[in-house]
Amino acid sequence: MKSSHFIVSLFALLILCDSASAQMEPLGGQPPAGASVSKVDLDYQAKYQRAFETVLWSLPAVAIYRFRAAAFEDLGLKDNDIIAYSMPATPRLEAITANSSTPYISAFADLKKAPTVLEIPAAGADGSLYGQVVDAWQLTIADVGPSGLDKGKGGKYLFTAPGYKGVVPKGYIQVKSPSYRIAFAFRSVPAKGKSAADAYAYSKRLKMYTLAQAGSPPKQRFVDPAKDRYATLPFYDERYFKDVYDIFTYEPTQAENKIMMGMLASLGIEKGKPFQPDETTKRAMRQGAIDAWAYLQMKIDNLPQSRMYWSDRHYASLLQPDEQNTFTYDQDDKISIDLRAAMYFWCTYVPKVASSTPATAYMMAIRDKNGELLKAGKTYKVTLPEVMPVKQFWALTVYDRATNSFIYSKSERSTLSSYDLEKMKKNADGSVTLYVGPKAPEGFESNWIPTEGKRPLPAIRFYGPKDEFNNKSFKLSDFELVN
Numbered sequence: 001m002k003s004s005h006f007i008v009s010l011f012a013l014l015i016l017c018d019s020a021s022a023q024m025e026p027l028g029g030q031p032p033a034g035a036s037v038s039k040v041d042l043d044y045q046a047k048y049q050r051a052f053e054t055v056l057w058s059l060p061a062v063a064i065y066r067f068r069a070a071a072f073e074d075l076g077l078k079d080n081d082i083i084a085y086s087m088p089a090t091p092r093l094e095a096i097t098a099n100s101s102t103p104y105i106s107a108f109a110d111l112k113k114a115p116t117v118l119e120i121p122a123a124g125a126d127g128s129l130y131g132q133v134v135d136a137w138q139l140t141i142a143d144v145g146p147s148g149l150d151k152g153k154g155g156k157y158l159f160t161a162p163g164y165k166g167v168v169p170k171g172y173i174q175v176k177s178p179s180y181r182i183a184f185a186f187r188s189v190p191a192k193g194k195s196a197a198d199a200y201a202y203s204k205r206l207k208m209y210t211l212a213q214a215g216s217p218p219k220q221r222f223v224d225p226a227k228d229r230y231a232t233l234p235f236y237d238e239r240y241f242k243d244v245y246d247i248f249t250y251e252p253t254q255a256e257n258k259i260m261m262g263m264l265a266s267l268g269i270e271k272g273k274p275f276q277p278d279e280t281t282k283r284a285m286r287q288g289a290i291d292a293w294a295y296l297q298m299k300i301d302n303l304p305q306s307r308m309y310w311s312d313r314h315y316a317s318l319l320q321p322d323e324q325n326t327f328t329y330d331q332d333d334k335i336s337i338d339l340r341a342a343m344y345f346w347c348t349y350v351p352k353v354a355s356s357t358p359a360t361a362y363m364m365a366i367r368d369k370n371g372e373l374l375k376a377g378k379t380y381k382v383t384l385p386e387v388m389p390v391k392q393f394w395a396l397t398v399y400d401r402a403t404n405s406f407i408y409s410k411s412e413r414s415t416l417s418s419y420d421l422e423k424m425k426k427n428a429d430g431s432v433t434l435y436v437g438p439k440a441p442e443g444f445e446s447n448w449i450p451t452e453g454k455r456p457l458p459a460i461r462f463y464g465p466k467d468e469f470n471n472k473s474f475k476l477s478d479f480e481l482v483n
Contacts (some may be wrong), residue, residue, distance in 0.1 A: 041280075043280060044280050044283065044284055046266065047266060047267060047280065047281050047284035047285070047288075048284040048287055048288050049288075050263045050264070050266055050267060050284075050288075051241070051267060051284050051285045051287070051288025051289065052288035052289075052291055052292050052295075053263070053288075054241070054244060054260075054263070054264065054267065054288070055236075055240060055288060055289055055292035055293075055341075056292055056295075056296075056337050056338065056341040057260055057337055057341075058244050058247070058248075059234070059296075059340075059341045059344045059345060060137055060138040060139075060340065060341075060343075060344040061136055061137050061138060061244075061247050061248075062234050062240060062243045062244060062247065063096065063138060063234055063344050063345075063348055064134060064136070064137075064138040064183055064348060064349075065136070065181075065243050065246065065247050066232045066233065066234050066235075066243065067095070067106065067108075067183060067185075067232045067348075068108045068181065068183060069243065069246075070230055070231050070232045071083065071106075071108065071230070072108075074228065074229065074230055074231060075223055075225050075228060075230060076223075077108070077223055078221075079108055079109050079110050079113070079116075080107065080108075080109055080116065080208045080209055080210070081107060081208075081221045081222070081223055082105065082106075082107045082206055082208055082220060082221070082222050082223070083104070083105065083106045083107060083222075083223050083224075083225060084103070084105050084188075084200065084203045084204060084206075084222045084223070084224060085103040085104045085105070085200070085224065085225065085226050086103065086197075086200045086224045086226050087103060087196060087200075087226045088100045088101055088102060088103055088196065088415075089103075089104060089226075089406070090226075090406070090412045090414070091405075091406035091407060091408045091409070091412055091414060092225075092227070092228060092229045092230065093225075093230050093232075093406065094229065094230065094231045094232055094233050094403075094405050094406070095230070095232045095233065095348070095405055096232075096233065096345075096346060096347060096348050096403075096404050096405060097318060097346055097347055097348075097362070097397075097399055097404050097405070097457075097459065098405070098406065099187070099395070099397065099415075099461065100397060100406065100414050100415045101393070101395045101397075101415055101417055101419075101461070101463075102187045102188065102189060102190070102196075102199065103187070103188050103196060103199055103200055103203065104185060104186070104187060105129070105131070105184075105185070105186040105187070105188055105203045105206065106183065106184060106185045106186070107183070107184055107208055108181065108182070108183045109159065109181070109182050109183075109208065110180055110181050111159055111160060111161035111164075111177055111179075111180050111181070111182060112161055112180035112181075112250075113210075114210035114211060114212060115158060115159065115160045115161070115164065115166065115210065115211040116158075116159045116182075116208065116209070116210055116211070117156055117157070117158055117159075117172070117207075117208065117209055117210070117211055117213075117214055117217075118133070118156070118157040118159065118184070118206070118207070118208050119154075119155075119156050119157075119205075119206060119207035119208070120144050120145070120148075120150050120154045120155055120156075120157065120206065121154050121202065121205035121206065122150075122152065122153050122154035123145055123146050123152035123153075123154070124191070125191055126191060126194070126198065126201075126202050127188060127189060127190060127191050127194060127198060127199055127202030127203075128145050128146055128152065128189050128191065128202075129144055129145040129186045129187070129188060129189065129203075130144075130145050130146075130147065130186065130187045130189055130359055130360070131143075131144055131145070131184060131185050131186030131187055131349065132144070132184065132185065132349050132350070132351060132352075133157070133159070133175065133182055133183070133184040134182065134183055134184070134349060135177050135178055135179040135181075135182055136179035136180070136181045136182070136247060136251050137178075137179065138344060138348065138349070138350075139178075139327070139328060140327075140349075140350065140351055140352045141159075141175050141176075141177055141178075141182070142157060142159075142173075142175045143351060143352065144157070144184075144186060145186070147351075147359055149173050149175075150173065155171075155172075155173055156171065156172050156173065157172070157173045157174075157175055158172040158173065158174045158175065158211065159175050159177055159182055160174060160175070160176055160177065161177060161180055162176075162177065162178055162179070162180070162252055164176070166211075169211075169214070178252075178254070179251050179252070180250065180251055180252070181250070181251070185348070185349045186203075186206075188200065188202055188203040189392075204220075204222060206220070207220050208220065233403055233405060235289075236289045236290060236292070236293040237285075237286045237289050237290065238277075238282045238285040238286045238289065240285070240289045241267060241269065241275075241277070241285045241289075242275060244264065244269055245268075245269045245275040248261065248264065248269065248271075249269065249270065249271045249272075249273075249275075253271075256335070267281055267284075267285065268281055292341075296341060296342055296345040297401075297402075299338060299341075299342040299345075300342060300345065300346060300366070301366070301373055303316050303320075303366060307320065308366075309363060309472070310472060310475050310476070312475075313475060313476060313478055314365065314366050314367035314368065314369075314371065314478050314479075315363040315364060315365055315366070315460075315476060315478075316363075316364050316366050317361065317362065317363065317364070318346065318347050318362035318363075318364050318459065319343075319347065319350060319351075319354050319358075319362070320339065320342070320343050321353075321354040322336060322339065325353055325354045326352060326353055326354070327340075327343065327350045327351075327352075327354075329343075345404070346364075346404040346457075356470060357465075357470055358465065358470075359463075359464065360461060360462065360463050360464070360465075361461070361462040361465045361469065362459050362460075362461050362462075363459065363460045363461075363462070363476060364457060364458070364459050365382075365457070365458040365459070365460070365478070365479050367478075368380060368478060368479045368480060368481055369477075369478040369479065369480045369481075370481070372481070374401070374455065374456050374457070374458070374479065375455060376451075376453055376454055376455040376456075377438055377453050378437060378481060378482075378483070379435060379436065379437025379438065379439070379441070379481075379482040379483050380435070380436045380437060380456070380458075380479040380480060380481055380482060381433050381434065381435050381436070381479065381480050381482050382396070382433070382434055382436075382458070382460075382476070382477060382478070382479045382480070383427070383431050383432070383433045383434075383477055384396075384431060384432055384433075384434065384460075384476075385430075385431050386426075386429065386430030386431050386432075387430075388418065388462070389462065389465060389466040389467075389468045389469040389474045390418075390462050390463055390464050390465060390466060390469075391463075391464030391465075391466060392463035392464035393417055393418040393419060393463050393464075394417060394418050394460065394461060394462055394463065395415050395416070395417035395418070395460070395461045395463070396415065396416050396417070396434055396436075396449065396458060396459070396460050396461075397414055397415040397449075397458070397459050397461065398414060398415075398436050398449045398451060398456050398457065398458050398459070399414075399456070399457040399458075399459065400451075400454040400455070400456075400457070401454070401455040401456060401457040402454065402455065404457060407450070407451055407452055407454050407456075408452065409450040409452050410450075411450060413449055413450060414449065415449070416434055416447070416449060420446075423446045424446050424447050425443065425444055425446060425447055432447065433447060434447050434448070434449070435447055435448040435449070435482070436448075436449050436451060436456050436458055436479070437450075437451055437456075437482065438450065438451055438452065438453050441482070458479060460476060
């Protein structure tokens with residue numbers, strides 16, 4: 001505090017200068033006469049500002065690291081073990097805007113330890129895979145399956161660390177990672193006429209092992225967390241910065257991040273040093289993370305109409321690319337930090353490029369028909385036509401707007417899809433009206449997704465969207481307030 005008192009005293013001295021002496025002062029070099037510092041504790045203020053900006057800068061990396069940390073801490077996973085869900089996810093998968101229609105598969109590897117092989121099965125009558133392998137910054141380094149590097153033919157991907165000088169055996173698809181730690185998330189897509197159980201069996205054809213084990217791969221270990229709580233959401237308090245420390249003191253420092261690494265040092269995040277923040281730093285970290293969360297909530301709530309998928313509707317695509325239709329946000333003259341942070345605040349595992357003919361499209365209902373933000377404790381409805389422009393199926397999933405993850409409820413219902421149509425009450429024209437809210441309208445229990453009083457974030461997914469969706473000749477009706 002002594003330094004803070006000195007600064008205050010200095011300002012007091014400055015404002016005592018009379019007009020005559022002020023005329024002899026340099027034109028710059030100090031604040032204007034009468035100015036005062038906004039905070040007495042400038043040490044806290046500097047740490048708070050750096051903590052706030054650290055969250056926005058690092059969110060893509062922290063969001064993906066949380067998957068790894070939770071898997072290792074909660075599920076007992078190790079590198080090259082594979083998570084394979086035997087059923088679609090329930091709210092116990094505490095993840096950002098996950099789907100609960102198709103089973104998930106994921107795994108993690110550390111290339112600092114060894115080059116890693118990932119065997120992908122060929123797509124066909126038994127099933128196929130869709131998904132991405134990402135680096136420590138959550139940037140896609142490989143798409144897999146029919147839309148990936150293997151073109152649906154399957155094969156052996158070889159992931160190598162930065163600076164790898166070893167031999168790449170013939171027949172491998174080499175992927176050079178800019179980071180040591182990598183992760184993947186795939187969906188096992190059931191083939192026509194196949195069930196979720198078939199998709200689960202298909203996922204177990206995957207193999208992951210080190211290159212040194214390629215001559216005699218070990219038996220693959222699979223973990224099924226379908227009934228486990230898998231808590232992957234970032235912590236928006238001081239714990240966030242322990243993840244930052246674990247990531248950026250381990251990974252190689254990229255040139256564009258050196259300035260930020262210098263700022264992290266003031267928060268006690270430095271390579272080769274233990275993470276031992278003092279109480280002032282912890283307090284600044286906590287408030288910085290809380291305020292960054294609120295700032296990103298505001299950014300999503302206030303997405304401009306130009307970011308809506310249809311100009312006269314209130315749906316935004318979950319995927320919000322940069323000007324080059326990619327998700328690096330690395331422009332010619334800047335990196336768009338805010339847009340990047342907002343994107344990874346409500347989405348994980350994105351493709352390299354936003355396609356005009358995507359395999360899946362996600363329409364997020366930001367506002368209702370009247371342009372009002374959706375509110376907690378209210379009931380809303382939306383009507384979907386009998387024929388939706390999809391090659392596979394559609395699904396409505398509702399998330400908690402605070403966390404962008406599933407909502408816990410007694411029924412554990414988070415999704416209704418075209419697979420559930422036989423159980424739903426339909427309108428005379430074949431359309432179906434779906435309800436989102438704390439209580440089901442009488443007689444429409446099968447058409448309802450509970451919100452448990454949470455502020456809802458509905459997402460209508462189009463699996464295999466058709467041309468009329470992609471060219472926007474088809475339009476969804478907006479959600480309407482019921483009561």
